[in-house]
Amino acid sequence: MSGTVSAQPVRTRGSSVIVVGGGVTGLSAGWWLARSGVDVLVLEKGVVGWEASGRNGGSTAHPFSPLFREEQRLWPEMDSLLGYPTEYQAHRLRVAMNEAQMAHYMRIIALAERQGSTWAPLDQRQLKELVPFVSDAAIGGVMCYYGGHANPQRTVQAFAWAMQDCSGRLQQHTTVTGICRHAGRVTGVMTDRGRYDCDVLVLAAGPQIAELAAMLGVTVPLASARVEMIITEPLPRLRYGGVDGNGIYGRQTLRGNLAYGGGPHEWLSSSAAEPPRRESTFIMRSLAKRLAELFPGAAHARVIRSWAGIVENTPDGRPVLCRLSDPDNAVIASMSSVGFGLSPASGRAVMELARDGACSFADLSALHLERFNTLPADWQARMGWQRDSVRGQ
Amino acid sequence: MIGNDPARLDAAKRPTPSAHVPLLVVGAGAAGLAAALAAAAAGVTTMLIEEQPVSADLMALDVPLHFGQRMARGAGNAALMERVLDSSPGLAEAYERGIDVQLGVCVWGIFPGSAAAHDAVPQLVGLADGARSWFVSCDRVIVASGARDLAIGFPGWEKPGVMGAQAALQLMQRYDAFTGTRMLVLGGGPLALAVVEAASAKGLTVVAAIEAEASSRHDDSAERFQECGVAFYGGWVIEEARGSVEVESAAIVRLDETGKPAAGSRTVLDCDTIVMSVGTVPNVELLDSIGCRMQFEPLRGGWVPSRGNDTATSTPNVYAIGDCAGLGADPTEEGRRVARAVAASLGMTAFAEAEPRIDRPHAADRSVQRARVWMQAQIAASGLDVCVCQCEEVTRRELIDLRPPRYLRATVPDAAPGGRNLQALAADGPLNQDQVKRLTRAGMGLCQGRRCRDQIQMLLEAAATSEPGAVPLARHRPPVRPLPLKVLAADEESAALRDHWVAWFNIATQWLAHWEAKPVPFAAPGQAPVIGDSE
Numbered sequence: 001m002s003g004t005v006s007a008q009p010v011r012t013r014g015s016s017v018i019v020v021g022g023g024v025t026g027l028s029a030g031w032w033l034a035r036s037g038v039d040v041l042v043l044e045k046g047v048v049g050w051e052a053s054g055r056n057g058g059s060t061a062h063p064f065s066p067l068f069r070e071e072q073r074l075w076p077e078m079d080s081l082l083g084y085p086t087e088y089q090a091h092r093l094r095v096a097m098n099e100a101q102m103a104h105y106m107r108i109i110a111l112a113e114r115q116g117s118t119w120a121p122l123d124q125r126q127l128k129e130l131v132p133f134v135s136d137a138a139i140g141g142v143m144c145y146y147g148g149h150a151n152p153q154r155t156v157q158a159f160a161w162a163m164q165d166c167s168g169r170l171q172q173h174t175t176v177t178g179i180c181r182h183a184g185r186v187t188g189v190m191t192d193r194g195r196y197d198c199d200v201l202v203l204a205a206g207p208q209i210a211e212l213a214a215m216l217g218v219t220v221p222l223a224s225a226r227v228e229m230i231i232t233e234p235l236p237r238l239r240y241g242g243v244d245g246n247g248i249y250g251r252q253t254l255r256g257n258l259a260y261g262g263g264p265h266e267w268l269s270s271s272a273a274e275p276p277r278r279e280s281t282f283i284m285r286s287l288a289k290r291l292a293e294l295f296p297g298a299a300h301a302r303v304i305r306s307w308a309g310i311v312e313n314t315p316d317g318r319p320v321l322c323r324l325s326d327p328d329n330a331v332i333a334s335m336s337s338v339g340f341g342l343s344p345a346s347g348r349a350v351m352e353l354a355r356d357g358a359c360s361f362a363d364l365s366a367l368h369l370e371r372f373n374t375l376p377a378d379w380q381a382r383m384g385w386q387r388d389s390v391r392g393q
Numbered sequence: 394m395i396g397n398d399p400a401r402l403d404a405a406k407r408p409t410p411s412a413h414v415p416l417l418v419v420g421a422g423a424a425g426l427a428a429a430l431a432a433a434a435a436g437v438t439t440m441l442i443e444e445q446p447v448s449a450d451l452m453a454l455d456v457p458l459h460f461g462q463r464m465a466r467g468a469g470n471a472a473l474m475e476r477v478l479d480s481s482p483g484l485a486e487a488y489e490r491g492i493d494v495q496l497g498v499c500v501w502g503i504f505p506g507s508a509a510a511h512d513a514v515p516q517l518v519g520l521a522d523g524a525r526s527w528f529v530s531c532d533r534v535i536v537a538s539g540a541r542d543l544a545i546g547f548p549g550w551e552k553p554g555v556m557g558a559q560a561a562l563q564l565m566q567r568y569d570a571f572t573g574t575r576m577l578v579l580g581g582g583p584l585a586l587a588v589v590e591a592a593s594a595k596g597l598t599v600v601a602a603i604e605a606e607a608s609s610r611h612d613d614s615a616e617r618f619q620e621c622g623v624a625f626y627g628g629w630v631i632e633e634a635r636g637s638v639e640v641e642s643a644a645i646v647r648l649d650e651t652g653k654p655a656a657g658s659r660t661v662l663d664c665d666t667i668v669m670s671v672g673t674v675p676n677v678e679l680l681d682s683i684g685c686r687m688q689f690e691p692l693r694g695g696w697v698p699s700r701g702n703d704t705a706t707s708t709p710n711v712y713a714i715g716d717c718a719g720l721g722a723d724p725t726e727e728g729r730r731v732a733r734a735v736a737a738s739l740g741m742t743a744f745a746e747a748e749p750r751i752d753r754p755h756a757a758d759r760s761v762q763r764a765r766v767w768m769q770a771q772i773a774a775s776g777l778d779v780c781v782c783q784c785e786e787v788t789r790r791e792l793i794d795l796r797p798p799r800y801l802r803a804t805v806p807d808a809a810p811g812g813r814n815l816q817a818l819a820a821d822g823p824l825n826q827d828q829v830k831r832l833t834r835a836g837m838g839l840c841q842g843r844r845c846r847d848q849i850q851m852l853l854e855a856a857a858t859s860e861p862g863a864v865p866l867a868r869h870r871p872p873v874r875p876l877p878l879k880v881l882a883a884d885e886e887s888a889a890l891r892d893h894w895v896a897w898f899n900i901a902t903q904w905l906a907h908w909e910a911k912p913v914p915f916a917a918p919g920q921a922p923v924i925g926d927s928e
Binding site: 047048054064065066084085087104107108111153154157160161170172173225230232233244247248249254255256262263264265279280281282283284285286288289290291292295298299300301302303304305306307313315316317318319336337338363366367371372375379382383 | 406407408502504517519526528682683684785797798800801813821822823825827828831832834837838839841870871872875876877878879881882883884886890893894895896897898900902903904905906907908909910911912913914915
């Protein structure tokens, strides 16, 4: 399959590779492709990073992923590689309010340790030193000498600008309405602004991947859900801003705001004709409750905003990151609700899948779409991920 | 056992509201009061929420109006309640008519209900006072949230003593708690005149009213200000507010025919208060935060909700009336109209017949146009190195150059790559204030953008050389009042919500090594959720 990307000159109405989706995964892929000299065009239905890519907790610690090592290797380099700030900060803290939380954190941390990352337990005194406003009821914490956090919105924009600096092209406000095929291969896409030709197509459009893949006759099982976060006014800066605990995740931004999310997420009707609402829900009061419990010393901080974003999940909660066999010039890149932190690595993987046909630095075989070949048709109902109400209009 | 039935789980997760009312009216200004009284007269049980008296804490943040630290401290809440009641005779009538009037309570969010036949649940309205927040459910909401102050920056506008006209009027007329004594009024229209008249009635000194527009083609400003004994300067703008901490004086300058400050025209006026009275802005934050369709109406204050003839917004069961739905409407007429529509929608057949459409033209409001004249004049007089966002300390120039925010430039020394300015961003597609605010942080602060939103809008319009309204409205998000975590915190939470709480999704295989194949984790009935991790 390698060698399908031709080194022909830039075409005004097309590109060697077209990436559908200007989120963090698609733009990272676009940047990697552009910097490797491939003529690439990213098509985005709205504004870059408008959806979940710009509305997440910003964590860069995902030890369960085969891309973890590359994620850890790349993040400290990203500001200089991109030439624009991502606000990346190293290390993460985990605060457990009970034994069950601690056990869960330790299971994930053990995965990181297996891959060479280090950590240290923190007693209450050490925890209090690092996070002065933490609860006295915390049973302990863990300092992870890996991972960290970055500013999602700034990172998405950095990818977009860095891609353009390498002659990659971005076309916003362009919706893909169809995919053109000839002799079993993708030859281009139809959009509300006309047709764009390509040699290789990358689908990195989050929840919309299912609909786009269906145009190729390919089933990508995805279910959409709403996730939400609250954000407070700025507080004095912690030494390490990435602090999770008490059933919520998030970070203190470099500006000092606390941005936290979590909660029983709402599964959205996948067949909705209208785009699902991104508005926050009553969950925000429960987020505030958990954040005030975790950080009683910050309970006076005023909540000034909330966000909600729509993410997609596969049935096993793991990415679909593969090059298809039919058509053999299409790449699927769904990160299954965990896309931001892994984006420097996932973009590089997508570049190699698009350019070379395979990923050289990580074994992605377990993330191939083929694993769902025998998935029962009613998987969504069996997972309990469907809703039959029309709440939220 | 709720199990995994999502519909039942969704329903069980919902918080139990403190109360249910058929109709909740947000705001007890002229329109809200008229609506509540008319609805009550029609037999609709009504709750009327009024955030006044606003707590001193919120006032200090310039929320919901630009109070500029000119409110008297020390008046007790009970005393302020009395004053609010005394200043608004309709409120006493509302109490007498059995309306559940709640003063000093703000509405910070509205959350849609369910229209599902088997699981119809009404919408939730988030309320808060200084100590706690709670939900009330209701069948219909009428939003009558009024208008807020329009601010246009100049050097020194962050000093205590610079405030908005709405705030000044409230402090003078409603709270009787205004601490200014010598006032400079910016603006020459009806709003400025109202401020001057209120100040005169209080025996305060107004040192001058200045208006950026050279000729007052649209009103007889000069004469009317002079009748109040106030000097009027047509074609002048403020160059700077001066004072060591608070406002002590103001330098004003005349603009010449080319729009530039005229040499030698600078005049310094002693004053302790500068009231920005150029215009007002419909208070659409609550309506926009719930996704009501909006439209730009240049003669009605700018962005307002799209409404049907019955004042219904695009969001089911949500109505908008008064200034928040467009400046210049007759509040009493809108109040009557919406009450009729609500009564009819609740099945009161006596009101089923819609009121005939009234095509009476609204009084044109020139806030949008005046604001742009002033913005241009202030840029001519004071340049671009003027703060536009006070909370996040962003200047006009930093906004136009799309400069990374100050905290970032302090942390990352080379965080200011050149060339990526507003014009460059505009080349990639229409400018969007939300995208710009994420990059510059302008509008991301504690006042929730009340003081800078409109200025940013105008600067983006200018950068894109587009018409007023061409740049989309920056989205509002709940809570539309800054609420402390401990106030917003849910003290009552359903067992279903508590038991099904996860940090991320409840998918066991997501937290195991992805390079080891695992079958899809179809849940066994009653299986406990995994905690989930961070993203």
